[in-house]
Amino acid sequence: MADIEKSWLTNPRRRNALVRLAGLMAASPIASAMAVGDPRPLREHRRALSLGEMQTSFDFEPVFFGNVLLPVYDYTAHGDGSEFTLQRNRQAFNWVNILPGRAAVPVSQVDLSSEFLGVAMKFPIMVAPTAAMVPLHPDGEVGMFKAATAASNTPMILSINTSTPVAKVAPAAPGGTLWGQFYPIENRATTQRSMDTYQNSGCNGIIVTVDQQASYYERTQQDRNFGGRVRAIGFGAGGGAEAPTGAARYRINGGRLWYTWQYIDDMRKMVKGKLVIKGILDPEDAKLAIEHGADAIIVSNHGGRSMDYGPSTLEVLPEIATAVNGRIPILFDSGVRRGADIFKALALGANAVMIGRTTRWGLGAFGVSGAQRLIEILQQELVQAAAAAGCAKLSDIKRVMVKANFLANNFTSRNVRFLCKADIRPTWTDRLGPWKDWGCSRAGRALTTLLPTACLNFFRCFTSARRSKCCCRMPRQYTGVRSAHMSSDIPSRPGSHGLSIGSCRS
Numbered sequence: 001m002a003d004i005e006k007s008w009l010t011n012p013r014r015r016n017a018l019v020r021l022a023g024l025m026a027a028s029p030i031a032s033a034m035a036v037g038d039p040r041p042l043r044e045h046r047r048a049l050s051l052g053e054m055q056t057s058f059d060f061e062p063v064f065f066g067n068v069l070l071p072v073y074d075y076t077a078h079g080d081g082s083e084f085t086l087q088r089n090r091q092a093f094n095w096v097n098i099l100p101g102r103a104a105v106p107v108s109q110v111d112l113s114s115e116f117l118g119v120a121m122k123f124p125i126m127v128a129p130t131a132a133m134v135p136l137h138p139d140g141e142v143g144m145f146k147a148a149t150a151a152s153n154t155p156m157i158l159s160i161n162t163s164t165p166v167a168k169v170a171p172a173a174p175g176g177t178l179w180g181q182f183y184p185i186e187n188r189a190t191t192q193r194s195m196d197t198y199q200n201s202g203c204n205g206i207i208v209t210v211d212q213q214a215s216y217y218e219r220t221q222q223d224r225n226f227g228g229r230v231r232a233i234g235f236g237a238g239g240g241a242e243a244p245t246g247a248a249r250y251r252i253n254g255g256r257l258w259y260t261w262q263y264i265d266d267m268r269k270m271v272k273g274k275l276v277i278k279g280i281l282d283p284e285d286a287k288l289a290i291e292h293g294a295d296a297i298i299v300s301n302h303g304g305r306s307m308d309y310g311p312s313t314l315e316v317l318p319e320i321a322t323a324v325n326g327r328i329p330i331l332f333d334s335g336v337r338r339g340a341d342i343f344k345a346l347a348l349g350a351n352a353v354m355i356g357r358t359t360r361w362g363l364g365a366f367g368v369s370g371a372q373r374l375i376e377i378l379q380q381e382l383v384q385a386a387a388a389a390g391c392a393k394l395s396d397i398k399r400v401m402v403k404a405n406f407l408a409n410n411f412t413s414r415n416v417r418f419l420c421k422a423d424i425r426p427t428w429t430d431r432l433g434p435w436k437d438w439g440c441s442r443a444g445r446a447l448t449t450l451l452p453t454a455c456l457n458f459f460r461c462f463t464s465a466r467r468s469k470c471c472c473r474m475p476r477q478y479t480g481v482r483s484a485h486m487s488s489d490i491p492s493r494p495g496s497h498g499l500s501i502g503s504c505r506s
């Protein structure tokens with residue numbers, strides 16, 4: 001080593017320079033962040049959240065998405081047609097304010113227990129029937145029932161399309177309440193057999209679902225366009241691309257579209273326990289349900305999976321509650337994601353609320369403990385909402401505690417009736433009705449009817465084109481791990497574009 005290099009190595013000026021550089025680095029914010037440990041180091045952004053980090057029901061969905069196969073996720077997440085009603089279900093909750101003005105009560109004093117059709121419930125919450133849970137998690141329906149029972153004996157309704165037979169599910173959670181859901185089967189002997197299976201397994205309540213008559217998941221079309229598989233008509237995720245025949249040519253499940261009130265009368269004789277009709281969206285249907293012997297009704301649009309452009313359930317709930325006038329209890333579902341949502345539904349006339357997709361998020365994300373935690377989060381949020389609104393008990397939650405700012409109630413009874421004879425009719429002639437009464441000219445009527453439709457279609461094309469540009473396979477609601485809100489998607493103004501599924505009655 002040359003002399004000049006040796007002198008540089010031992011030179012105090014060099015040492016000073018190094019000391020200053022070290023001081024500078026130590027003072028930098030990067031170094032101090034490294035020293036205390038960044039609470040969210042970059043690598044952690046990739047990990048899935050753990051059960052302990054779940055704070056709202058929305059937190060479960062991304063974990064669920066990461067755990068299951070894409071067709072299983074799609075089957076849970078999506079809705080009928082363009083998913084207008086799916087979104088509207090969520091938006092409607094945003095249009096209802098909980099009114100301030102009463103003194104809050106301490107959370108410890110809130111007791112929301114009640115009795116529903118003979119079942120003692122600590123919270124007015126039930127698990128809605130949703131099909132095939134084993135693909136979500138090996139715990140499947142057995143796990144969901146255990147979770148519901150562990151979460152303060154929350155009653156669960158088992159879907160007829162269960163992936164675990166009722167005889168296996170029912171004994172899994174001793175002391176729990178399990179009811180059975182059922183889609184009408186025209187053959188009465190087969191109906192009777194299904195009723196017997198439920199009743200022999202200890203299901204004291206039978207839920208007959210009447211809204212799922214002609215649904216079709218447009219997601220299939222998207223899949224086709226993006227190179228995916230075409231889903232078979234009917235139940236379940238996935239499916240082949242066989243050439244459809246009969247009603248299926250019109251994308252309608254051949255086993256449906258014949259429902260009548262006579263069928264309900266026949267079922268009433270077969271059901272020894274409680275008979276509950278699920279899928280009521282119209283006050284007249286609610287009254288008829290009572291006349292035909294229903295013990296309760298469920299105001300539901302199948303979570304936006306049964307008829308696109310139908311109303312959100314929250315919007316029709318007050319009218320139905322008025323029509324029912326306390327004669328039978330009302331259950332409510334579709335779009336419920338938070339305790340405050342449950343509070344709003346209770347205030348607008350529901351006696352209890354059912355949770356659909358979110359329970360699947362819980363189970364799919366963390367199995368039994370996930371589903372249990374999810375239900376408990378909703379219970380806690382409901383108690384908080386009730387306490388903040390000054391309600392110590394269920395009967396304190398009243399309609400005056402909320403203000404519904406629904407944009408416009410354009411839905412006539414005609415447009416949302418389900419129980420009818422098979423009859424699909426175009427609705428635009430129906431919608432001409434009022435104009436005819438007011439003596440408008442034919443051209444004026446056509447213009448006022450068709451123009452909004454054209455605008456809406458343009459809007460839909462526009463938004464779907466924008467979506468398809470950026471979407472690929474990631475669900476569009478994932479804009480951030482903690483903001484998977486389906487509701488925030490399209491802030492469009494609802495219109496009067498209902499698809500009428502018949503209006504005649506038996």
Ligand SMILES: Cc1cc2nc3c(=O)[nH]c(=O)nc-3n(C[C@H](O)[C@H](O)[C@H](O)COP(=O)(O)O)c2cc1C
Pocket residue numbers: 075076077089128129130131159160161181182209278300301302303304305333334335336354355356357358
């Ligand atoms: C994946 C999935 C499967 C469903 N399967 C059934 C079913 O078999 N029977 C039924 O009556 N309802 C079924 N539903 C509707 C639910 O019971 C409930 O009405 C709906 O999920 C409520 O809306 P939400 O998911 O927004 O809470 C299903 C819903 C989903 C999401």
